[in-house]
Amino acid sequence: MTTDIPPTTAPVPLRAGSRLALALAREEMMQEYHRWETDPATVVGFGARWPVSWEVFRARFRSAHTSAHYQLFEVIHTVSATPVGTAALSVDQSVNNAEFTLVIAPEQRGRGYAAEATALTLEWAFAIASLSSVWLEVPAPHTPAVSAYLKAGFRAAGRLRNAALWHGRRVDKLLFDCVPDDLAEKR
Numbered sequence: 001m002t003t004d005i006p007p008t009t010a011p012v013p014l015r016a017g018s019r020l021a022l023a024l025a026r027e028e029m030m031q032e033y034h035r036w037e038t039d040p041a042t043v044v045g046f047g048a049r050w051p052v053s054w055e056v057f058r059a060r061f062r063s064a065h066t067s068a069h070y071q072l073f074e075v076i077h078t079v080s081a082t083p084v085g086t087a088a089l090s091v092d093q094s095v096n097n098a099e100f101t102l103v104i105a106p107e108q109r110g111r112g113y114a115a116e117a118t119a120l121t122l123e124w125a126f127a128i129a130s131l132s133s134v135w136l137e138v139p140a141p142h143t144p145a146v147s148a149y150l151k152a153g154f155r156a157a158g159r160l161r162n163a164a165l166w167h168g169r170r171v172d173k174l175l176f177d178c179v180p181d182d183l184a185e186k187r
């Protein structure tokens, strides 16, 4: 008798909202996740200059996948189960907080998914993972990201002047954070 478990091909939904759900990140989706991250708009959105190579991405994915300090969610559509992006929490255990990052697949952008994906991740961070706060940084001119984060419950926490790059310009970097009470006040 074999004890081998066949590889999972369908995403496993963990927490559902109205249009989207969080699911476990899947190894077989690695190349898709990498494609989303190498998109030039993603590189600029993260304030970077170059995409990460496949080899580096794969090594990072595999080590993060087994880390208790980093949680990568696949964001899927609740009805079709189509993957629409990834959301990540990078935990600092010493202060019980996490940095949040979000990538919506290039072909799924502009449909209003960012705020719901962010809200679902914040709910998980506080209600399930019992984190004390979640924070992020974003280039100031990144309007879709800023709008979505504010809508989901993040609050402005600071501004680092001339600390980010944006399409050939040096721009301010904004810091946002969210604590459980911020979400309670939104309800």
Ligand SMILES: CC(C)(COP(=O)(O)OP(=O)(O)OC[C@H]1O[C@@H](n2cnc3c(N)ncnc32)[C@H](O)[C@@H]1OP(=O)(O)O)[C@@H](O)C(=O)NCCC(=O)NCCS
Pocket (backbone or CB within 6 Å): 041, 042, 043, 044, 045, 046, 102, 103, 104, 105, 108, 109, 110, 111, 112, 113, 114, 115, 137, 138, 139, 143, 144, 145, 147, 148, 151
């Ligand atoms: C940032 C990102 C997650 C936003 O997702 P999206 O699907 O493009 O954005 P949405 O359709 O959810 O829109 C978010 C908000 O921005 C607004 N918006 C979208 N495009 C806009 C634009 N070009 N100008 C102004 N506002 C815009 C939307 O109207 C919406 O606001 P609303 O809810 O008040 O109507 C997505 O573009 C992405 O993954 N980019 C690459 C990675 C990245 O930059 N991540 C963030 C790093 S901090």
